[in-house]
Amino acid sequence: MDRRPASTPHHPRHRLLARQTPARRPPQPHADAVFLGLDGDTAVFATDLPSPTGQPHDLRALVSTLDPAEAATLAYARGILHWQRNQRFCGACGGATDPRDGGHHRQCRNCAKLLFPRIEPAIIVLVTWQDHCLLARHRGANGYSTLAGFVEVGENLETAVHREVREEAGVRLADVRYQASQAWPFPAGLMIGYRAHAASPDINVDHTELDDARWFTATEVRALRDAEHHSDSIERFLVDGWLTEQS
Secondary structure (H helix, E strand, O other): OEEOOOOOOOEEOOOOOEEEOOOOOOOOOOOOOEEEEEEOOEEEEEOOOOOOOOOOOOHHHHHHHOOHHHHHHHHHHHHHHHHHHHOOEOOOOOOEEEEEHHHOEEEEOOOOOEEOOOOEEEEEEEEEEOOEEEEEEEOOOOOOEOEEEEOOOOOOHHHHHHHHHHHHHOOOEEEEEEEEEEEEOOOOEEEEEEEEEEOOOOOOOOOOOEEEEEEEOHHHHHHHHHOOOOOOOHHHHHHHHHHHHHO
């Protein structure tokens, strides 16, 4: 699907939700509908349904069962509709806002301020020490996972990695290397993945966000991974890359 609303970069996507074929000229979509792009000659929109029919499903649970392009489009639609619902009023003056540019930004009726969708960046990191990797059990969780956290105002991504690992697990890092990123619009996240080497094996869990953290061997991690049903996450990408190196 060709997603090219005015002033919006071109991204290849796929089909989604409400469709409008110009030749048939059906009724116009709801005023708050977001134009997602073109699937051939068909205009594709996303909109909230006032009275949904059928059985609703959580998109997060469906992502791994969909074609990657379709999953990306659905996630994109979910994220921008969430922003539309939560940006009805201007944060500067409190005035009501209206959608512009096919729903890709909003404008305040009172002060004319332009408002754009927010993206909340977060880092996720797989830390290693020799032939072990660091996994943690977060408060209230049953299993172990990599460390992650939101980037704070005024810090770069690498600083966020150092801070998050030090604050939660008490581990100091020797180096940090970028690996990949993944959009996570639930509702507006962007996960930036890293690998890092620990400066020492010392762990000092904060017991605020984490209940436990420890070093795992590749054999132990494979057992944990085989019990995990989600294979489309950036965490799985980081873990699988490390396990390949340990083979």
